[in-house]
Amino acid sequence: MKLGWFWIMTAWCVALIATTGALFIGEVMGMTPCLLCWYQRIFMFPLALILGMAAFTDDRRGAVYALPLALGGAAMAAYHTALVAGWVPKWWVPCGTGPSCSDQNLEILGGIQIPWLSLLAFTAIALLLFVYLRKTRS
Numbered sequence: 001m002k003l004g005w006f007w008i009m010t011a012w013c014v015a016l017i018a019t020t021g022a023l024f025i026g027e028v029m030g031m032t033p034c035l036l037c038w039y040q041r042i043f044m045f046p047l048a049l050i051l052g053m054a055a056f057t058d059d060r061r062g063a064v065y066a067l068p069l070a071l072g073g074a075a076m077a078a079y080h081t082a083l084v085a086g087w088v089p090k091w092w093v094p095c096g097t098g099p100s101c102s103d104q105n106l107e108i109l110g111g112i113q114i115p116w117l118s119l120l121a122f123t124a125i126a127l128l129l130f131v132y133l134r135k136t137r138s
Contacts, residue, residue, distance in 0.1 A: 005055070007132035008063055011125045012051035018121040019048040025114070036080040040118050043073030047125060060136050063129045070129060074122035080115040 025031050047069050054062020082088045107113055
């Protein structure tokens with residue numbers, strides 16, 4: 001095993017757990033995601049594929065391709081988190097018809113809301129990718 005394999009493998013595991021959790025909440029629990037949740041899924045689902053391929057083929061380019069997705073997802077999750085926390089004015093809410101982006105009903109793990117977990121996952125993946133890219137720099 002090479003030096004950075006642990007870091008990219010851990011990033012892939014975080015992306016895989018987040019993707020599985022999002023699919024479980026939407027498909028098994030039957031909760032319709034809001035518009036911002038859909039955007040976060042657009043950033044997260046490819047990460048599970050890209051990082052999985054990068055980890056098992058030991059290809060550094062996968063981390064380079066995944067980093068913009070992780071940073072974009074973190075920005076989207078940070079906005080969603082600020083919206084749920086009430087730090088963003090109500091007139092600035094992007095959701096129209098469908099589930100409300102600012103009124104989250106699902107809390108897990110002792111009161112943690114889904115946008116907070118999404119922000120944590122994207123931030124962890126981005127940090128792990130930064131460490132991996134730094135360790136494998138040639």
